[in-house]
Structure formats: C-alpha cells, structure tokens
Amino acid sequence: MTKRLRGRAAVEQRRRRLADEPLCRLCAERGVITPSTVPDHIKPLALGGLDIDTNIRCLCDRCHRMVTAEQFGKTRSKGMGGCDATGLPTDPTHPWAAALGRA
Ligand SMILES: [Zn+2]
Structure with a gap:
C-alpha cells in the first residue's frame, strides 16, 4: 500500500489540494456549485492508488461518502x-x- 503523508505535512498537502480545486468536482459536473471539503483519491490507496496530485479530486462530503461507498462495494x-x-x-x-x- 502507498505511504501517505502524516502530521503537519499531511495537513498542508490537504489544504493545498483543496485550494487547487475549491469546488466539488462531481457536483460541478452536474452544474451544482458546492465547496469541496475532501481531497479524494480517485483510485483509493487501499486499492493500490497513489497519493499523488493526479490521483486526487476534491469533493464535498456527500459526494465523497457516495463514491467511497461505491468503491468499497457497499450498496445503498x-x-x-x-x-x-x-x-x-x-x-x-x-x-x-x-x-x-x-x-
Ligand atoms: Zn459534491
């Protein structure tokens, strides 16, 4: 599994990623403006994804919960x-x- 940053470096990385993409990407695709709150790994680290910026999309809480549930096979x-x-x-x-x- 990929190493991810911890502590102060992780906080700074998260802040920078949210600043780079301040609006939820999935909401924006539907024409909805929602502030992003979570830098999401497009391919989850647990599934072999890398902790690099090109594997990051910023999402709102709701979209993040939805995609995480889908990625980990939980059905709603x-x-x-x-x-x-x-x-x-x-x-x-x-x-x-x-x-x-x-x-
Ligand atoms: Zn959203």
Whole structure:
C-alpha cells in the first residue's frame, strides 16, 4: 500500500489540494456549485492508488461518502439516501430526483 503523508505535512498537502480545486468536482459536473471539503483519491490507496496530485479530486462530503461507498462495494438501499434541507431526496437514483432534473 502507498505511504501517505502524516502530521503537519499531511495537513498542508490537504489544504493545498483543496485550494487547487475549491469546488466539488462531481457536483460541478452536474452544474451544482458546492465547496469541496475532501481531497479524494480517485483510485483509493487501499486499492493500490497513489497519493499523488493526479490521483486526487476534491469533493464535498456527500459526494465523497457516495463514491467511497461505491468503491468499497457497499450498496445503498433505495429510498434510504435521506433528504436535503429542502426535504428533497439526496439519492440521485430516487424517482423524484429524475423528475426534478437531479439525476
Ligand atoms: Zn459534491
């Protein structure tokens, strides 16, 4: 498994990566502006990915949780994705999401 930085160097690396990509990449692809909060390894370290900038995409918490669950084979039950502050479903596979143009 790839070594990743620890301590102060890791904090600085994280800060720099978030500064380089301040908006969530996956939200941006859907035309949604969301601040990124997590530098995500595109190919997870646990799956042999490298801790290098070209393997990093910055995501918001929600997208990060979603891709991590997908990468590690956890399935989400339909309708269990919860809802956002407006009461609309956050799960893009929810039938309402398609109707609302979120899918
Ligand atoms: Zn996002």
